[in-house]
Amino acid sequence: MAGLNKWIFATHGFRYPLLLSSLHMLSGVAVGYPLGWARGPPPPAPRPRARIYLLSLTFCTSVALGNVGLSYVQLDVAQAVATTTPLVTLLLSGLLGVRRHHPLQYAAMGPVCAGAACSIAGGLRFHQPGCGFLLAATVLRALKSIQQS
Secondary structure, eight states, X not given: OHHHHHHHHHHHOOOOHHHHHHHHXXXXXXXXXXXXXXXXXXXXXXXXXXXXXXXXXXXXXXXXXXXXXXXXXXXXXXXXXXXXXXXXXXXXXXXXXXXOOOHHHHHHHHHHHHHHHHHTTTOOOOOHHHHHHHHHHHHHHHHHHHHHO
16 A cells, blocks of 8 residues: 555655545545445444544554655655564553563564665665654554554
């Protein structure tokens, strides 16, 4: 999806990343509601519904920030930042006290992040605010994973 979005930004000169995110989410709603209606499950209770809305808000914000970041940086930089999501998830779940992880899990993230750093080492000309948006999207993706668990 990121590759397709970057292609839209780069090839067609599309300068409205939040509109693209909105269209993405609206198409999900347009497909999801009819499928949910056809299946016919009862609506969730109020407390789970609030969790679903919070999860949806986190997901939509991460997609929107990712699209804003993609409009400023190259795709390889965006993918390298996105590969750090498992590490950020481990760190956030530890900081929030959700789950304790074995030290080997943290050590296993070293090669992943080192590989990402090596993949962009030659092309460090990037837009700092764009990378900030991508980092925020990465943190929100990690938070979404914690919320889902």
